[in-house]
Amino acid sequence: MLSTQAQEKKKKKRPLNEMFVRYPLHKAHVQLSTGESVTVPYHVYNGWASAVIGCCDLEQARKVCEQEDYQPVETDSGKALGMISFWEFGDANAGPHTEFQFTLLVSTKDDPIVVIPETPFATSKAMALDPRVHCMIAELYNNTSTVVAYNNEIFALNAILANTHYSRDQNTFQVETADGKLIAKANFGASRRLQDDLSAVLSMLWHFGYKNLSKLLEAPYAVAQMTSRCHGTPPSKLSSNVTSLACTKIEKIITQWYDPQRHQLELGTASHTLHKMQFNPTVVFHYEGIDFCYLCPIDAPRTF
Numbered sequence: 001m002l003s004t005q006a007q008e009k010k011k012k013k014r015p016l017n018e019m020f021v022r023y024p025l026h027k028a029h030v031q032l033s034t035g036e037s038v039t040v041p042y043h044v045y046n047g048w049a050s051a052v053i054g055c056c057d058l059e060q061a062r063k064v065c066e067q068e069d070y071q072p073v074e075t076d077s078g079k080a081l082g083m084i085s086f087w088e089f090g091d092a093n094a095g096p097h098t099e100f101q102f103t104l105l106v107s108t109k110d111d112p113i114v115v116i117p118e119t120p121f122a123t124s125k126a127m128a129l130d131p132r133v134h135c136m137i138a139e140l141y142n143n144t145s146t147v148v149a150y151n152n153e154i155f156a157l158n159a160i161l162a163n164t165h166y167s168r169d170q171n172t173f174q175v176e177t178a179d180g181k182l183i184a185k186a187n188f189g190a191s192r193r194l195q196d197d198l199s200a201v202l203s204m205l206w207h208f209g210y211k212n213l214s215k216l217l218e219a220p221y222a223v224a225q226m227t228s229r230c231h232g233t234p235p236s237k238l239s240s241n242v243t244s245l246a247c248t249k250i251e252k253i254i255t256q257w258y259d260p261q262r263h264q265l266e267l268g269t270a271s272h273t274l275h276k277m278q279f280n281p282t283v284v285f286h287y288e289g290i291d292f293c294y295l296c297p298i299d300a301p302r303t304f
Helices: 004-011 018-022 058-065 122-129 145-155 198-208 210-218
Strands: 042-057 070-072 079-089 097-108 134-142 159-161 163-167 172-176 182-187 222-227 243-257 264-267 280-294
Touching: 018 280, 042 058, 042 122, 042 145, 058 070, 058 079, 058 097, 058 134, 079 122, 079 182, 079 280, 097 122, 097 145, 097 163, 122 198, 122 210, 134 145, 145 159, 198 210, 198 243
Parallel strands: 134 159, 134 222
Antiparallel strands: 042 079, 042 280, 070 097, 079 097, 097 134, 163 172, 172 182, 182 264, 222 243, 243 280
């Protein structure tokens, strides 16, 4: 693990985002069950990722949420909204690691969101513009025991240790259980050849609205509410859901329509819920230069 001083030295290679000034690393360290000592909140500097948004089966999403305080956001065609994402964080205060995540869009059962129109960018728009929307992390996999313990013990998530094989140049990803069973794999095309689909960019602009999209792009960082599961796998020790504030700034975003001729996404049966979700991808995002801060639940307001 890097010392706090070494982490601060590495960060100076790039301009320090405002989020890291507002939410700096605490001087006090937290002891994990692995025996390692870590700082909080969770900081990532200059990461990269690919993410796929789309719709999935509403009944399966309801099963994921049935013992939680939240329910899936529903579209007018009777679908749930979700995102599958592959992340590589080479510079993070919890040490270098990768992550694979399946996220469902949810709202509280006490104040559920009225059905929203199903559009290609419905997931992104709801996450970015509607403060009632929370991102429930339905499945989470990391490739180091330190980060698994960090996510579970500090953020009350349901992280599982997995083997990951990511290639930044080829933009390929493979996530497997410890005994080699497939959770997910993807091939999104060599990074050097990636470029925006103009029609996808224009469609996103139309769906968000010029003012909304400009405001998001010009902001020092974007904010999302990340909600844990109480009854996921492995089960949480908490009796109610907790929400953390996640701040993100991305230097470069490439937006493409999901096209099976150039994008391959395979979901294996070793996942706990994802393979049952009938996930239908619509848009692929490629991210470069990710700065990310995930606050401890006790520090996170419920709305923003």
